[in-house]
Amino acid sequence: xxxxxxxxxxxxxxxxxxxxxxxxxxxxxxxxxxxxxxxxxxxxxxxxxxxxxxxxxxxxxxxxxxxxxxxxxxxxxxxxxxxxxxxxxxxxxxxxxxxxxxxxxxxxxxxxxxxxxxxxxxxxxxxxxxxxxxxxxxxxxxxxxxxxxxxxxxxxxxxxxxxxxxxxxxxxxxxxxxxxxxxxxxxxxxxxxxxxxxxxxxxxxxxxxxxxxxxxxxxxxxxxxxxxxxxxxxxxxxxxxxxxxxx
Amino acid sequence: xxxxxxxxxxxxxxxxxxxxxxxxxxxxxxxxxxxxxxxxxxxxxxxxxxxxxxxxxxxxxxxxxxxxxxxxxxxxxxxxxxxxxxxxxxxxxxxxxxxxxxxxxxxxxxxxxxxxxxxxxxxxxxxxxxxxxxxxxxxxxxxxxxxxxxxxxxxxxxxxxxxxxxxxxxxxxxxxxxxxxxxxxxxxxxxxxxxxxxxxxxxxxxxxxxxxxxxxxxxxxxxxxxxxxxxxxxxxxxxxxxxxxxxxxxxxxxxxxxxxxxxxxxxxxxxxxxxxxxxxxxxxxxxxxxxxxxxxxxxxxxxxxxxxxxxxxxxxxxxxxxxxxxxxxxxxxxxxxxxxxxxxxxxxxxxxxxxxxxxxxxxxxxxxxxxxxxxxxxxxxxxxxxxxxxxxxxxxxxxxxxxxxxxxxxxxxxxxxxxxxxxxxxxxxxxxxxxxxxxxxxxxxxxxxxxxxxxxxxxxxxxxxxxxxxxxxxxxxxxxxxxx
Numbered sequence: 001x002x003x004x005x006x007x008x009x010x011x012x013x014x015x016x017x018x019x020x021x022x023x024x025x026x027x028x029x030x031x032x033x034x035x036x037x038x039x040x041x042x043x044x045x046x047x048x049x050x051x052x053x054x055x056x057x058x059x060x061x062x063x064x065x066x067x068x069x070x071x072x073x074x075x076x077x078x079x080x081x082x083x084x085x086x087x088x089x090x091x092x093x094x095x096x097x098x099x100x101x102x103x104x105x106x107x108x109x110x111x112x113x114x115x116x117x118x119x120x121x122x123x124x125x126x127x128x129x130x131x132x133x134x135x136x137x138x139x140x141x142x143x144x145x146x147x148x149x150x151x152x153x154x155x156x157x158x159x160x161x162x163x164x165x166x167x168x169x170x171x172x173x174x175x176x177x178x179x180x181x182x183x184x185x186x187x188x189x190x191x192x193x194x195x196x197x198x199x200x201x202x203x204x205x206x207x208x209x210x211x212x213x214x215x216x217x218x219x220x221x222x223x224x225x226x227x228x229x230x231x232x233x234x235x236x237x238x239x240x241x242x243x244x245x246x247x
Numbered sequence: 248x249x250x251x252x253x254x255x256x257x258x259x260x261x262x263x264x265x266x267x268x269x270x271x272x273x274x275x276x277x278x279x280x281x282x283x284x285x286x287x288x289x290x291x292x293x294x295x296x297x298x299x300x301x302x303x304x305x306x307x308x309x310x311x312x313x314x315x316x317x318x319x320x321x322x323x324x325x326x327x328x329x330x331x332x333x334x335x336x337x338x339x340x341x342x343x344x345x346x347x348x349x350x351x352x353x354x355x356x357x358x359x360x361x362x363x364x365x366x367x368x369x370x371x372x373x374x375x376x377x378x379x380x381x382x383x384x385x386x387x388x389x390x391x392x393x394x395x396x397x398x399x400x401x402x403x404x405x406x407x408x409x410x411x412x413x414x415x416x417x418x419x420x421x422x423x424x425x426x427x428x429x430x431x432x433x434x435x436x437x438x439x440x441x442x443x444x445x446x447x448x449x450x451x452x453x454x455x456x457x458x459x460x461x462x463x464x465x466x467x468x469x470x471x472x473x474x475x476x477x478x479x480x481x482x483x484x485x486x487x488x489x490x491x492x493x494x495x496x497x498x499x500x501x502x503x504x505x506x507x508x509x510x511x512x513x514x515x516x517x518x519x520x521x522x523x524x525x526x527x528x529x530x531x532x533x534x535x536x537x538x539x540x541x542x543x544x545x546x547x548x549x550x551x552x553x554x555x556x557x558x559x560x561x562x563x564x565x566x567x568x569x570x571x572x573x574x575x576x577x578x579x580x581x582x583x584x585x586x587x588x589x590x591x592x593x594x595x596x597x598x599x600x601x602x603x604x605x606x607x608x609x610x611x612x613x614x615x616x617x618x619x620x621x622x623x624x625x626x627x628x629x630x631x632x633x634x635x636x637x638x639x640x641x642x643x644x645x646x647x648x649x650x651x652x653x654x655x656x657x658x659x660x661x662x663x664x665x666x667x668x669x670x671x672x673x674x675x676x677x678x679x680x681x682x683x684x685x686x687x688x689x690x691x692x693x694x695x696x697x698x699x700x701x702x703x704x705x706x707x708x709x710x711x712x713x714x715x716x717x718x719x720x721x722x723x724x725x726x727x728x729x730x731x
Contacts, residue, residue: 077362077390140465143464144463144464144465147461147462147464148461148462150365150366151321151333151365151420151461151462152333153321153322153323153333153363153365154363178365218413218416218464221412221413221416222366222412222413222416224412225366225367225411225412225413226366226367226388228367228386229367229386229387229388229411230367230388231388234388234390234391235390236362236388236389236390237362237363237389237390238364238365238389239389
């Protein structure tokens with residue numbers, strides 16, 4: 001049990017338990033070929049990385065201290081709520097997900113654990129599981145719950161594990177924070193011969209609706225729109241991450 | 248109108264072309280001079296106002312660089328009595344801040360997405376000539392800001408809105424507002440100007456169900472609105488929030504419709520619009536009773552108020568007004584002019600009604616509801632029933648509307664006979680009555696309320712505004728029912 005691991009940690013790096021996710025086919029929302037993609041089996045952290053875990057990481061790797069982080073890797077909001085380089089903000093919950101971290105920082109964190117960030121497709125595959133079903137895409141009450149959680153303010157300060165545990169044993173895939181993925185911006189940089197700067201328009205042009213695979217999956221629209229709005233050096237209060245690993 | 252995009256999908260091409268048509272509807276100009284050639288002279292910060300207020304007129308100022316600084320806030324707000332909602336807002340209000348420019352201005356627009364927000368947003372201004380009306384240049388993540396600029400090429404009143412996927416949901420949560428582009432020299436001077444925007448809302452609980460209500464996607468897709476309101480809430484323009492004027496003044500209303508789904512049949516009860524800038528554009532129509540405002544559209548409405556009183560603003564698709572909240576008030580003070588208005592209201596076509604389901608006099612039947620534990624709880628529960636069911640006619644302070652709806656405040660008729668009052672709530676009332684020395688001849692429909700609700704609302708009325716303070720219990724109501 002991961003929570004048990006926390007209580008034993010003291011100040012050393014906590015190991016988050018990984019759970020196996022069975023691979024399968026997935027239809028991405030903005031599938032350009034409207035085709036299915038295959039996702040291999042992989043492992044995923046059962047919790048998002050927490051504030052205290054990230055603090056341990058920064059202690060070990062001082063190049064990721066707020067004062068040392070290069071702006072091309074992390075903009076001015078990096079760890080902006082912390083009191084100092086090695087101290088969380090007084091109002092911060094140590095067991096809440098780490099947020100205000102960039103993609104570069106998240107990637108480095110996972111690499112230092114001998115892990116990696118999940119891809120969008122891996123993340124979506126794991127996230128479509130409800131408590132009881134591996135694929136709850138067509139469960140309207142599950143989708144409604146997800147949308148409601150996206151609309152609820154200030155969920156980033158809740159303790160990891162405080163929402164629901166899904167079919168794979170993964171907690172909080174929806175309900176706490178957005179999560180970085182390794183290829184979050186790949187939906188914009190398509191292989192198609194579009195004009196420069198045109199690719200991202202499908203997120204706000206009504207064209208989005210016509211190319212989407214599931215018109216009613218508003219929750220997915222919101223995730224893909226969010227991913228489309230960010231850059232790798234952004235640090236956002238509602239954006240954290242968890243790590244993955246190939247099997 | 249093609250832009251030479253080589254989209255792989257023909258359908259996509261068609262759809263995007265339609266989209267751009269909206270964005271650049273006015274690249275031809277009828278003003279003689281080309282508004283592209285208007286030179287700007289100096290820089291000013293735009294005055295932004297929350298509804299129902301509008302910024303100062305542009306008057307004779309030349310075209311300038313106008314700096315607009317707008318913050319996006321996702322925040323809990325008041326929808327109706329006891330009902331709240333997470334609104335997504337431009338500038339902290341629904342509709343968003345009013346932006347006032349003149350023809351030829353070069354607007355430098357900074358859109359800031361507050362760090363506490365969860366979602367990315369952008370802005371599509373219908374006054375912008377360019378891809379996506381600014382949307383393609385203004386897509387901004389939480390905790391970030393973005394700046395773009397545009398030149399105002401066509402005078403008129405335009406809607407702006409968020410156009411981030413899922414677009415419908417961003418609009419349904421309140422992300423819309425108005426931007427005015429005045430012609431050179433400004434619009435003619437008037438005495439009062441106000442900003443009103445209609446929107447439809449879709450909540451998990453039905454109309455009136457208390458608490459924080461989440462957005463209901465299915466109802467939005469079905470276009471089955473729980474609330475249709477002016478300025479984001481059922482009471483944004485009623486009671487003490489009513490807009491005001493004095494007899495003899497000319498009023499200009501900037502009226503928009505954010506939608507997302509429903510067109511507005513905008514009407515002011517007891518007024519005729521002297522002038523309507525149809526669809527917010529150049530065409531002016533005169534002597535208009537009701538003007539149609541589509542979602543994503545606007546109109547400028549002007550009229551002189553000749554008589555004192557309360558004028559009710561409605562969407563004349565009338566169930567929206569009396570059952571879903573699309574109701575506002577304009578209170579006009581000053582001396583009555585008998586030749587304009589004799590004092591006898593002739594509102595025979597439709598009867599203002601409350602928010603609960605109603606039946607004509609004579610019918611009965613109601614579901615069960617929770618019961619009050621004490622007199623104070625009864626009064627509290629009764630207050631919200633009053634707000635939903637009675638307030639539209641009998642008014643916030645029970646004062647009624649002279650000659651139309653009798654007062655409940657210090658009412659001799661009410662205090663004289665409790666049983667009669669119960670009967671009227673249960674069965675409705677038609678015909679002439681005398682209240683506090685004045686005659687009324689109107690219709691009140693029977694209210695489909697439970698015994699408990701009837702008891703609560705009457706106890707609230709009796710305990711308010713100088714009335715006798717009698718408690719009405721459900722048992723008393725039940726006895727009156729069986730008395731028939």
